[in-house]
């Protein structure tokens with residue numbers, strides 16, 4: 001048998017595996033990743049500074065997000081999410097740190113999931129801290145902007161981008177009204193995700209470091225670790241001589257410190273792993 005496959009099965013059977021997951025896990029659910037195999041970032045996401053400083057930036061964000069939301073919301077877990085959930089239910093994966101903001105791991109049945117970068121299903125008010133449901137915002141936005149909502153119908157066939165938005169014609173966005181916070185009335189509602197230029201709350205990072213240090217293996221699935229936010233956990237594992245196994249097609253920033261790098265479709269790798277450790281799932 002392929003030595004990488006044997007090695008991964010051994011690490012899983014040994015238990016106490018901490019999973020660290022990324023956008024590659026959800027590409028088969030129709031949500032594009034950031035970097036793809038060559039490691040080049042395909043999009044230039046909006047930063048928190050841009051978002052905070054201008055109503056125009058927020059109009060731009062929410063109108064593009066409005067068009068993409070239906071598709072993002074309707075994305076369903078794929079076989080890889082179900083394999084990961086089965087490995088958790090079998091007691092081999094103890095926890096999952098996910099960089100994804102789509103909630104698909106939990107939908108597939110993983111329960112011990114830390115959402116490192118938040119979840120697009122909520123928005124948070126930068127003025128008062130109130131959180132609101134993203135679907136509620138969609139309905140409010142549509143009621144406030146009926147003409148835009150009608151135009152948006154025509155933009156629905158444009159490709160969905162990694163942040164769940166769509167690259168719409170800039171001329172459409174100038175007159176749109178923003179949804180205000182239902183508690184304080186501010187127009188500073190932000191998606192409840194860690195935007196570029198923001199950092200993960202310190203307590204969350206500390207908690208994740210503690211999980212890493214307790215683990216017997218760090219299994220990185222579908223992430224290039226191009227962002228320090230996830231990469232630091234691979235570094236911490238390596239510093240504690242905890243084996244790091246990478247499963248992603250293409251480049252990884254953690255190449256040098258990993259024990260193995262399986263450059264193969266993760267659906268296949270996980271299906272084999274589940275079979276090798278002798279569990280059945282709904283893959």
Ligand SMILES: NC(=O)c1ccc[n+]([C@@H]2O[C@H](COP(=O)([O-])OP(=O)(O)OC[C@H]3O[C@@H](n4cnc5c(N)ncnc54)[C@H](O)[C@@H]3O)[C@@H](O)[C@H]2O)c1
Pocket residue numbers: 021022023024025026027028031032033034035036037038099100101102103117162163222223224225226227230247248249250251264265266267
């Ligand atoms: N679904 C989501 O929630 C989503 C989607 C895009 C971006 N993001 C955000 O963007 C950042 C992206 O960083 P990242 O490291 O998670 O993603 P990334 O895009 O940097 O890396 C994804 C990696 O997975 C690989 N990959 C894609 N499909 C694969 C498959 N079927 N089999 C094997 N490998 C596959 C790619 O080649 C790439 O190496 C994260 O911080 C995240 O918050 C989230």
Ligand SMILES: [Zn+2]
Pocket residue numbers: 125126127128129130181182183184185186
């Ligand atoms: Zn508020």
